[in-house]
Amino acid sequence: MADPGQPGQIGARKILLTIVALLVAMWLSACAGGPRTSAPAPIKAPPTATAPKPQQGLPEDTDRHRVALLVPITGPNAGVGQSIANAAVLALADTKDRSLRVTTYDTGPGAAVAATKALAEGNALILGPLLGDDVRAVAGLAAARGVPVVSFSNDTSASADNVWLLGFQPAQSIERVVRFARSKGLTRFAGLVPQGAYGRTASGTLIRVAESAGGSVVAMQTYDRSPAAITAAVTALSKQKFDAVLIADSGRVTVVAVPLLRKKAVTAQVLGTELWNAEPGLSSVASLNGAWFASVDDAMFGQLSTRYRARYGKTPYRLASLGYDAVLLAVRIARDWKADAPFPSDRLGDAGGFAGVDGAFRFNRSRIAERSLAVHQLGAGGRSVVSPPPTGF
Template structure:
């Protein structure tokens, strides 16, 4: 469990208009140096009676009674410690940028056991949980938090863990696929093919792809799965080549998509390559010349570049792309905190606001299923960089 003390600085104020709260204040402990060995006992002169020391009482320090207690549950050790630290740093940066002195965020390490971390957070009086990161950790934490009437804003993208007080803020493949397919259909593409890796992600991407093409009024002419690797990919490409298609969705990382390009171009020189939200997590995607002309849909990078520069300046490291989820979770908390009395339950009904919330990743709102619906943009890989060809909507317009 960690609490970090940081100095206030100017923030990304264009994103959060109307935030009128001030920077985080944490408590540092001072340990006195040991004194000299005790000497002989001498009687003290009679004088005024000293006041009795204030007794130590259980519960939160008095100053914390006016702050909202928020727990951050992320891995701070183990194999996922890097992304956990990046999320924790992002929440610190958001507190500084919003000057939110009425919110105190305490970090609990889920690598030592997500359920144990949640129990400590609840025992400490936290009324909102940000995280966990992994879907299995959300499953462990959600029932405990639900019994305490504490909402869980997880960073997972597994929609199956959403509901009953647990929310999913992660970028889901279904929304990304729907957005890029719809854009391709509007440009005249009617025949689609799909290349899906085996496994859970590929299964969900396949379902989303079939539904998205149908809803857009197109036709899926071929759909093949593959085990990752050049040989399996080439075999899958050879199979879809038996059918006509104008665009092919490769539901894999950018590097995985690159593997398919040589065989794909032998089949069709003009077919448009489509990707998923996975591509946006690859900082070097613009330089993958094999993917020139490819489209993918993801959250906007408009504010991310400014955030990444500020993050590097403060923490001397580059942030994980996913860390913006931590930043945006704090922005949401700050907004709702205006109408949330410290010490009371978090007003979870506010999470269903139809107008949604603004963040580094653009507009988002939670549906009845507890999954964050996001305003996504479509980007094209072009000449060593990415170019936005269809901007993300600024909001949801009450729809």
């Protein structure tokens, strides 16, 4: 007869063996990288006083030069600033450059705040900011650290020993279109200009260029951009006789002023400035058909816009090209930028200039970008180039 206790003993041994196997498996798992308690790490000696300190907020990638991009990411100009920042990213991607680390700092809360942080984090070149007042707030801080500023502003009064202005200059645009008009036989010029700094620049440039080109300015009217003031200025201007009239303002004012001029039987050639280049809808305004304005050629900007939309799903602001070209400029000069050395700002004055989305440009002795501009004509089918940009300076 079989022992009645035997099956129970066999079952107990099987259970015991199973438990042991599970424990062994768990231990092996722990040895293979599972959670476990380790001995305390040995205490390291504090760094010596001569050990380099990592820059605050940024990784220690010593193989790359640090470049700060100062643009408004918040506030009323956030759209423009974000477009410039996005275009800067595209430029780095297109050039496949690994020599620069470009970091964006928001000037919305204050340009001086952004610049202080950028300088504290070891940036040796500043691209931006956008507005003239912001440039003035940044220039002194950067100069104290020996850091050059390549700004996107067109405010010539913001220029300084360590500040270069990359923005589109109204004086250059006016000179180009007035000289083109003079080449077409127009001699008697008039001006319709807003009050303020832009208007003073426009009127002064119109007088200087017209006279130097063999023409003359026979009438000039200013206004404060209110509908009543524009109407009064147009009425006063229409009492004079002239061949061409420069409307030195945005498209919003132009589409009001030109129909008023035509109603007054003024048939003079209409001239505009670089401001019109940011407003493609002007071609649909019938009264502006045939108007001329000078600005950079838009052919390459169209290609940039296509890539921008593909990546970001929206159309960039026209000033986005400044961010792209500023990075191209930095990448080119970075070839001669030695490690642990200041940015070679003397290279910004290269007489041969630089190339970018907005065509050829160079900085003159006043550190203001001189550009090669085309003359555009508005028409029902869009704009066309009636005088291509010069190939050299």
